[in-house]
Amino acid sequence: xxxxxxxxxxxxxxxxxxxxxxxxxxxxxxxxxxxxxxxxxxxxxxxxxxxxxxxxxxxxxxxxxxxxxxxxxxxxxxxxxxxxxxxxxxxx
Numbered sequence: 001x002x003x004x005x006x007x008x009x010x011x012x013x014x015x016x017x018x019x020x021x022x023x024x025x026x027x028x029x030x031x032x033x034x035x036x037x038x039x040x041x042x043x044x045x046x047x048x049x050x051x052x053x054x055x056x057x058x059x060x061x062x063x064x065x066x067x068x069x070x071x072x073x074x075x076x077x078x079x080x081x082x083x084x085x086x087x088x089x090x091x092x
Contacts (some may be wrong), residue, residue, distance in 0.1 A: 048081040
């Protein structure tokens with residue numbers, strides 16, 4: 001599913017115009033992005049949470065040349081699905 005599919009589904013289910021649905025979807029994503037940029041954790045009950053971890057600087061290796069390179073410290077965003085979502089996808 002892509003963003004356009006999500007917008008169309010919301011427009012149809014809530015009997016909104018596509019533009020209104022697209023505005024809502026865009027607002028949702030911009031709100032999530034803004035919170036992540038501020039370093040906040042996002043928790044959507046029944047769906048999951050978005051958090052970031054800090055990775056320390058380390059020495060890596062260039063696979064092509066074998067040369068050692070310094071990899072700088074960085075923040076890595078990750079998604080942790082909720083228990084409900086895990087159970088839903090693992091149903092048999």
